[in-house]
Amino acid sequence: MLSPLRARQGGATKVMDVAIYRDALLRKRGELLGGTAAKPLQWTMENNSGRQGDMADQASGNNEVHIQLKLKQTDAKILQAIEEPLERVESGTYGTCRDCGEPIADARLNAIPWTRVCIACKEKQNA
Numbered sequence: 001m002l003s004p005l006r007a008r009q010g011g012a013t014k015v016m017d018v019a020i021y022r023d024a025l026l027r028k029r030g031e032l033l034g035g036t037a038a039k040p041l042q043w044t045m046e047n048n049s050g051r052q053g054d055m056a057d058q059a060s061g062n063n064e065v066h067i068q069l070k071l072k073q074t075d076a077k078i079l080q081a082i083e084e085p086l087e088r089v090e091s092g093t094y095g096t097c098r099d100c101g102e103p104i105a106d107a108r109l110n111a112i113p114w115t116r117v118c119i120a121c122k123e124k125q126n127a
Contacts, residue, residue, distance in 0.1 A: 018089050018094050018095065021085070021089065021094060021095070021109055021113045022086065022089045022094075024113045025082050025085055025086055025089075025113050025114060026086070028078070028082060028113070028114075029079060029082050029086075032075045032078060032079055032082075033079070078114070081114040082114045084114070084116065085113065085114050085115075085116070095109060097116075097117050097118040097121055098116040098117055098121075099117050099118075099121040099124075100117075100118065100120070100121055102118055102120075103118075104117070104118045104119075105118065105119060
Protein backbone atom coordinates (compact mmCIF):
# COMPACT_ATOMS: atom_id res chain seq x y z
CA MET A 1 0.00 0.00 0.00
CA LEU A 2 1.41 3.35 -1.00
CA SER A 3 1.35 6.08 1.58
CA PRO A 4 0.41 9.62 0.58
CA LEU A 5 3.35 11.78 -0.44
CA ARG A 6 3.89 14.95 1.54
CA ALA A 7 5.48 17.91 -0.22
CA ARG A 8 6.10 21.50 0.75
CA GLN A 9 4.24 24.06 -1.36
CA GLY A 10 4.61 27.63 -0.25
CA GLY A 11 4.22 27.56 3.52
CA ALA A 12 1.86 24.59 3.66
CA THR A 13 2.38 20.88 3.44
CA LYS A 14 0.52 19.29 0.53
CA VAL A 15 -0.59 15.65 0.74
CA MET A 16 -0.70 13.85 -2.62
CA ASP A 17 -2.38 10.51 -3.16
CA VAL A 18 0.24 8.96 -5.44
CA ALA A 19 -1.84 5.80 -5.94
CA ILE A 20 -4.12 7.78 -8.27
CA TYR A 21 -1.17 8.80 -10.43
CA ARG A 22 0.42 5.35 -10.29
CA ASP A 23 -2.84 3.85 -11.54
CA ALA A 24 -3.02 6.42 -14.36
CA LEU A 25 0.57 5.61 -15.37
CA LEU A 26 -0.08 1.86 -15.31
CA ARG A 27 -3.30 2.31 -17.30
CA LYS A 28 -1.51 4.36 -19.98
CA ARG A 29 1.30 1.80 -20.15
CA GLY A 30 -1.29 -0.95 -20.58
CA GLU A 31 -3.00 0.97 -23.38
CA LEU A 32 0.28 1.39 -25.24
CA LEU A 33 1.32 -2.23 -24.80
CA GLY A 34 -1.97 -3.97 -25.41
CA GLY A 35 -4.38 -1.67 -27.22
CA THR A 36 -4.99 -1.05 -30.88
CA ALA A 37 -1.58 0.58 -31.01
CA ALA A 38 -0.10 -2.89 -30.54
CA LYS A 39 -0.78 -3.86 -34.19
CA PRO A 40 2.63 -4.96 -35.36
CA LEU A 41 4.38 -2.68 -37.82
CA GLN A 42 5.52 -5.79 -39.67
CA TRP A 43 1.87 -6.68 -40.34
CA THR A 44 1.26 -3.22 -41.84
CA MET A 45 4.36 -3.46 -44.00
CA GLU A 46 3.53 -6.99 -45.21
CA ASN A 47 -0.05 -5.99 -45.95
CA ASN A 48 1.12 -3.11 -48.12
CA SER A 49 4.18 -4.66 -49.77
CA GLY A 50 2.30 -6.83 -52.26
CA ARG A 51 -0.32 -4.22 -52.97
CA GLN A 52 -1.38 -3.94 -56.57
CA GLY A 53 -2.78 -0.80 -58.09
CA ASP A 54 -1.74 2.47 -59.50
CA MET A 55 0.98 4.72 -58.11
CA ALA A 56 -1.53 6.58 -55.93
CA ASP A 57 -2.57 3.32 -54.22
CA GLN A 58 1.06 2.36 -53.65
CA ALA A 59 1.88 5.83 -52.31
CA SER A 60 -1.07 5.59 -49.93
CA GLY A 61 0.21 2.24 -48.65
CA ASN A 62 3.70 3.65 -48.17
CA ASN A 63 2.21 6.61 -46.33
CA GLU A 64 0.32 4.28 -43.99
CA VAL A 65 3.53 2.42 -43.15
CA HIS A 66 5.30 5.73 -42.46
CA ILE A 67 2.48 6.89 -40.17
CA GLN A 68 2.48 3.57 -38.29
CA LEU A 69 6.25 3.85 -37.81
CA LYS A 70 5.94 7.36 -36.40
CA LEU A 71 3.18 6.23 -34.03
CA LYS A 72 5.32 3.33 -32.80
CA GLN A 73 8.23 5.70 -32.18
CA THR A 74 6.00 8.09 -30.23
CA ASP A 75 4.54 5.21 -28.19
CA ALA A 76 8.06 3.95 -27.38
CA LYS A 77 9.05 7.41 -26.12
CA ILE A 78 5.96 7.63 -23.93
CA LEU A 79 6.61 4.13 -22.54
CA GLN A 80 10.14 5.18 -21.61
CA ALA A 81 8.78 8.35 -20.04
CA ILE A 82 6.27 6.33 -17.97
CA GLU A 83 8.86 4.02 -16.41
CA GLU A 84 10.75 6.80 -14.61
CA PRO A 85 7.76 8.22 -12.70
CA LEU A 86 6.73 4.71 -11.69
CA GLU A 87 10.18 4.38 -10.07
CA ARG A 88 9.71 7.81 -8.45
CA VAL A 89 6.35 6.68 -7.01
CA GLU A 90 8.13 3.76 -5.34
CA SER A 91 10.97 5.95 -4.05
CA GLY A 92 8.61 8.63 -2.72
CA THR A 93 9.83 11.44 -5.00
CA TYR A 94 6.94 11.45 -7.49
CA GLY A 95 5.40 14.88 -8.02
CA THR A 96 8.60 16.78 -7.29
CA CYS A 97 10.15 18.81 -10.10
CA ARG A 98 13.42 17.31 -11.31
CA ASP A 99 14.90 20.77 -11.99
CA CYS A 100 13.83 23.01 -9.09
CA GLY A 101 12.68 20.51 -6.45
CA GLU A 102 9.29 22.17 -5.99
CA PRO A 103 6.02 20.19 -6.11
CA ILE A 104 4.45 19.80 -9.55
CA ALA A 105 0.87 21.13 -9.69
CA ASP A 106 -1.90 18.54 -9.56
CA ALA A 107 -3.40 19.93 -12.76
CA ARG A 108 -0.15 19.26 -14.61
CA LEU A 109 0.16 15.75 -13.17
CA ASN A 110 -3.45 15.03 -14.09
CA ALA A 111 -2.81 16.13 -17.68
CA ILE A 112 0.62 14.49 -18.07
CA PRO A 113 1.26 12.06 -15.21
CA TRP A 114 4.71 11.18 -16.60
CA THR A 115 5.96 14.78 -16.52
CA ARG A 116 9.30 15.35 -14.79
CA VAL A 117 9.17 19.12 -14.37
CA CYS A 118 6.79 21.79 -13.13
CA ILE A 119 5.20 24.21 -15.58
CA ALA A 120 7.60 27.04 -14.68
CA CYS A 121 10.68 24.91 -15.45
CA LYS A 122 9.06 23.59 -18.65
CA GLU A 123 8.46 27.15 -19.81
CA LYS A 124 12.11 27.99 -19.10
CA GLN A 125 13.18 24.97 -21.20
CA ASN A 126 11.00 26.12 -24.10
CA ALA A 127 12.18 29.74 -23.94
